[in-house]
Amino acid sequence: MDGEPGRCGAGVQPRRLTSPGCGSGLDSLERRVRLPSRACGFLPMNYLPFRLLNDRDTFWGLLWSRRLSGSDLLRLMVFIMVACGVYGAIMAGWRSPRLSLYVAIKLPLLFLATTAFVSVFNWMLGLVFRTGLDFRTTIWMVFSAMTLASWILISLAPVSLLFMLSGVPALGTEAELQYAHNGILVTHILVLALSGVSALWVLREGLVRLAAPGCPVGLVLLTWIGMFAFVGCQMGWILRPFVGSPFYPVAFMRPDCLERNFYEFVFGEVMPYLLQGGR
Amino acid sequence: MNEPTEIKPPPVPVFDGSTRPGVMLEALLKAPERVTDAIGKDRASVRTGWFFLIGALLFHAVFGAAMGLFGGAEAGLASAFKAPLVGLFALVLCFPSLYVFSSVGGAPLSLRQTFLTATSCLAMIGLLLVGLAPVAWLFAVSTASLRFMMILVLVAWGIAVWFARRYLNGIRLIPEFQQSGGISCWFLVFVVVSLQMATCLRPMLTAPTPERGWLTSEKKFFMAHFSDCWERGK
Numbered sequence: 001m002d003g004e005p006g007r008c009g010a011g012v013q014p015r016r017l018t019s020p021g022c023g024s025g026l027d028s029l030e031r032r033v034r035l036p037s038r039a040c041g042f043l044p045m046n047y048l049p050f051r052l053l054n055d056r057d058t059f060w061g062l063l064w065s066r067r068l069s070g071s072d073l074l075r076l077m078v079f080i081m082v083a084c085g086v087y088g089a090i091m092a093g094w095r096s097p098r099l100s101l102y103v104a105i106k107l108p109l110l111f112l113a114t115t116a117f118v119s120v121f122n123w124m125l126g127l128v129f130r131t132g133l134d135f136r137t138t139i140w141m142v143f144s145a146m147t148l149a150s151w152i153l154i155s156l157a158p159v160s161l162l163f164m165l166s167g168v169p170a171l172g173t174e175a176e177l178q179y180a181h182n183g184i185l186v187t188h189i190l191v192l193a194l195s196g197v198s199a200l201w202v203l204r205e206g207l208v209r210l211a212a213p214g215c216p217v218g219l220v221l222l223t224w225i226g227m228f229a230f231v232g233c234q235m236g237w238i239l240r241p242f243v244g245s246p247f248y249p250v251a252f253m254r255p256d257c258l259e260r261n262f263y264e265f266v267f268g269e270v271m272p273y274l275l276q277g278g279r
Numbered sequence: 280m281n282e283p284t285e286i287k288p289p290p291v292p293v294f295d296g297s298t299r300p301g302v303m304l305e306a307l308l309k310a311p312e313r314v315t316d317a318i319g320k321d322r323a324s325v326r327t328g329w330f331f332l333i334g335a336l337l338f339h340a341v342f343g344a345a346m347g348l349f350g351g352a353e354a355g356l357a358s359a360f361k362a363p364l365v366g367l368f369a370l371v372l373c374f375p376s377l378y379v380f381s382s383v384g385g386a387p388l389s390l391r392q393t394f395l396t397a398t399s400c401l402a403m404i405g406l407l408l409v410g411l412a413p414v415a416w417l418f419a420v421s422t423a424s425l426r427f428m429m430i431l432v433l434v435a436w437g438i439a440v441w442f443a444r445r446y447l448n449g450i451r452l453i454p455e456f457q458q459s460g461g462i463s464c465w466f467l468v469f470v471v472v473s474l475q476m477a478t479c480l481r482p483m484l485t486a487p488t489p490e491r492g493w494l495t496s497e498k499k500f501f502m503a504h505f506s507d508c509w510e511r512g513k
Contacts, residue, residue, distance in 0.1 A: 053382045053387070148383055154375070155375040158372040159471075159472055162372055163475060166475060166499075167478075167498055168498055179500075183500045201384075
């Protein structure tokens with residue numbers, strides 16, 4: 001494995017790691033998680049976000065054996081900030097360079113703030129469901145999922161850039177601008193949804209590998225995702241605009257951002273509108 | 280009286296395990312699983328990838344010329360340049376996502392494998408398109424209906440894309456790449472990006488007008504563009 005970073009985890013079914021207290025298990029794990037000394041081509045495979053992308057077997061092993069430090073976590077955070085920043089800049093680029101800069105700051109903030117808000121509760125849920133995960137491991141798992149979501153965002157940045165440069169006119173009639181805004185909005189929603197699904201995939205993988213045998217992995221995952229979605233929607237609501245509407249002035253945050261919440265908007269305006277047939 | 284001779288089916292093509300570019304290109308049609316096997320087991324060289332890419336661009340050019348003749352010789356010439364560019368740009372834009380999606384999906388490709396997978400996929404589309412080029416040419420010179428040509432080109436491209444999708448699915452036969460959901464997901468992205476690139480490089484079927492040159496600076500989503508063409512073709 002040492003000579004082949006990025007290959008050892010390919011195609012294997014998720015398997016649960018045994019207790020770190022077992023002597024022979026620990027020995028084999030030590031062999032398994034040893035960091036390879038050489039990089040693969042010009043890609044820095046030892047860089048933790050790369051390892052998480054290419055060799056998650058080893059990554060879960062490192063996490064399980066507590067060989068990941070605070071500075072490693074910081075590396076993941078920096079990666080999330082850069083990747084989300086780049087994608088954020090593209091996301092609002094069609095509207096104005098100023099909004100582009102704002103969203104380059106706000107999108108990483110949305111990811112990191114949502115994680116920060118839900119971490120304690122997710123850890124408690126883990127305790128209730130007897131996952132056997134401590135706070136540190138829970139935090140690591142959540143940031144790992146966010147890192148994978150960021151990988152998806154950065155990899156789709158060229159695609160979003162194409163749609164921004166070739167699909168969205170900056171000028172036009174009201175109907176044309178509305179169509180362009182809706183089109184780019186749907187594009188970004190699909191990209192963000194895809195990144196969310198990939199994060200979910202990694203969270204599930206992490207739980208299967210690291211949680212105690214017999215714990216309800218599906219239920220834990222469901223509650224974690226529910227919590228992420230609940231808080232994430234509100235954070236997104238507060239930090240809006242992200243894509244930027246052509247009918248509103250460019251601003252870092254809307255003046256009414258704290259006046260009501262996302263759910264009041266959905267149940268107070270969107271649902272009645274839909275139930276009345278759009279009248 | 281002579282006994283009737285037994286009629287046997289033609290032999291199944293057997294490849295000698297060679298990974299020479301020419302053999303691999305032939306294998307794309309005759310035994311695509313051999314190509315995926317060579318890519319998955321890291322036996323195919325980067326040179327093969329370049330060969331796939333050049334082949335794909337040539338095949339796209341042939342199809343582009345055939346369909347472009349609908350708008351006259353000039354349009355045919357322009358489309359012969361534009362069609363390969365659609366494929367090439369779509370491939371370049373989607374290259375990072377193929378690398379990332381395959382890894383996230385649990386079947387990590389190396390950079391070389393990513394390059395080979397992407398170029399072989401484009402070559403597969405190109406091969407099918409070049410097979411359909413005579414049909415496209417026949418209708419291009421014998422119909423004046425833009426709507427009909429639009430449907431024909433989209434159907435031809437759809438058939439090629441369907442075969443490319445089937446080819447990519449073959450990678451699941453390799454034990455290390457059984458979890459190929461990420462690659463399937465990438466393929467969807469590739470299809471959407473190709474459609475947007477075709478919109479970006481329009482017009483491809485009609486000759487340029489004084490108002491609209493060979494390339495237009497007007498920005499448009501591919502669905503809006505196809506809808507406009509449909510209306511215009513009435």
